[in-house]
Amino acid sequence: MTAFVLVAGAFTGPYVWRDTAARLTAEGAEVHTVALTGLGKGSAGPGVAVDLETHIGDVLTVIDSVVEKGDGGDIVLVGHDYGIHPALGAADRRARSVARIVHLDSGMPQDGVPALAAVPDQRLREELARGGGEPTGELLPPARDAWPRWGSTAGLSEAALDGLTALAAPQPLATLLQPLRLTGAVTAVPVTGVLCTGNGPGIELVQLMVDLGEPAIQALADPRVTFFELPTGHWPMLSCPTGLAEILTEAAAGGGHRLKPADATEPPPHLRPFLLDVPERPRERAGNTDLYLPDGPGPHPAVVFVHGGPVPAGVRPTPRDWPTLTGYARYVAGHGAAAVTLDHRLHALTDYERAAEDIAAAVERVRADPRVDADRVALWFFSGGGPLAADWLAAPPPWLRCLAANYPILAPLPSWGVADTRFHPVRAIAHAGRLPVVLVRAGREMAEIAVTVEEFLTEAERRGADVEVVDVPEGRHGFETLDRTDSARDAVRRAVEAVLARLTA
Structure with a gap:
């Protein structure tokens, strides 16, 4: 017994x-x-x-x-x-x-x-x-x-x-x-x-x-x-x-799901190849940012990619070298816009303020580059970086032409204990005004994250916000390295096209 x-x-x-x-x-x-x-x-x-x-x-x-x-x-x-x-x-x-x-x-x-x-x-x-x-x-x-x-x-x-x-x-x-x-x-x-x-x-x-x-x-x-x-x-x-x-x-009785340990013989999911075959491009590394420039004279519009998290401080390679971010950056640069990947200090749930400071500083450095059009910038957030979008939704600067997010967390999970935090995009969308938002939604999203996405879309509709949804019907969280399907590839292309169209409008 x-x-x-x-x-x-x-x-x-x-x-x-x-x-x-x-x-x-x-x-x-x-x-x-x-x-x-x-x-x-x-x-x-x-x-x-x-x-x-x-x-x-x-x-x-x-x-x-x-x-x-x-x-x-x-x-x-x-x-x-x-x-x-x-x-x-x-x-x-x-x-x-x-x-x-x-x-x-x-x-x-x-x-x-x-x-x-x-x-x-x-x-x-x-x-x-x-x-x-x-x-x-x-x-x-x-x-x-x-x-x-x-x-x-x-x-x-x-x-x-x-x-x-x-x-x-x-x-x-x-x-x-x-x-x-x-x-x-x-x-x-x-x-x-x-x-x-x-x-x-x-x-x-x-x-x-x-x-x-x-x-x-x-x-x-x-x-x-x-x-x-x-x-x-x-x-x-x-x-x-x-x-x-x-x-x-x-x-x-010993039942239940067992997690898969890290396998030294194959890369973990976040380090697997990007789903599109994107040519290599040169990049310039300065501090915590990498800049990918397109061909031709500038100044160029720019897309800044913000990774998710929390990511432990000792993880190597750091996120700006992960295939998803480098893949998007090379793809965007190949289509006429400067692309930026950066590392920020979201190492724990208590680090959102530090991460927000890192992002704001990186954006200003990028805008100060004479090869970048300081009046045409987009910010693109991923996964647990979603809450960091709240500041930009709450008070969009005039040079921010588009905000994008892939499989994002858009409201603090209840267990975080920070329901009254400023990092709450569901609440911030009320102040986004005419800022265009491109939301890439994974059809097989984790339930706890999918709830926040639906809350965001409901509030966006209620507030009359400009939100375009790019669905990946069979896509998983992190689909760019997990789901090498035609529909996933098409979603990446459509999302990039939507963001660049708003940058150049």
Whole structure:
């Protein structure tokens, strides 16, 4: 018999597991919900601080009680949200007793890092981090309309949201601020990640991160690590308890999707050849930019290509040398416009401001080049670089003749915790005026990104914005190196033609 030990997240307690636990029990499993001190059970006593170690102790108590029963069942430890921190801390000390750890829409806590680092609300993280001193007191639970700051409420009924609010408890601050301490023993325990795509990235996007080669992510391609997706928000035990129970049962049996590790014998998808056979062209490299000039005298209109991300700082080659960007740049230069590729510092979700500064500086350097027509410039954004388009949509300068975007993220994902950021193209399109926009839409886009594209198009239509959509019906995210089909090639040609037509109009 499998024994599930379920640990709830911030502000919540065992009650959130009621329906999921009932379904697991009906399937023959043994289920234990952990009551964390101050959340699911009373305080630690007068004058006693509740911290992460307190909650680790709560989880250890449940694990030890299951082991003492001696029924020989496998313990599957499930941590949701903040709950993964005490779950991992306990598993590190009882690694031989735990058969599998399930990260339920949670992060990847590391030794020495507090749970605060995983709090999605960026402003709250900064506020608490500035507090200093000995952590005391409690963080009040969200009001009913403030839960989205902690994760997407997609899929929750009104009654479920009412119940979540009514039963929420204050979170002891020290549980978020005390660093997690791991000996490394927990690395021997198999892991399953359950990704809620209504709240954050799905399996395909995680695979792209692995392909980029970031060392910290490579562990996710270990054969002992499996993944599942749920098309719902951050609280699947409330929005789809039956589906979650089925996934947990399959995870306990070792099921799930396994990521493909980086293969040294073949290039990763983003380094495969561009889908068009474009002749080589000379380029001029200066600082973080490469300039490709067309034939003939200038000044020439220019297209500046902005890569996506986040891209880890140590990735080589850097994005301006990736085949997609160099392919577009050579193709554009061959059709009469200067093309620019650049590297910017979008290495983490917190780097959008730095990346925006890099782009603005690069654009001004390009416009200052006498071979470039400073009054005819287009900006072309890709993937996770999409949010960087917001500044240019919100206040288009007169020299910006066109803005293009390929398979872009056009609104912050809920798990980013920055819904009020300036990097929000869906909101910025209201101020775009007559700026032409060319949007290249992948038909097989990841669900979590496709939602932002449709939100953008809906708002653009409502605002009367000038948006031309170039569809790639069977195209995937990054189709230029993944889909060597006639329709994908035609989409590239049509997109370039549309941008150049607006540059020369």
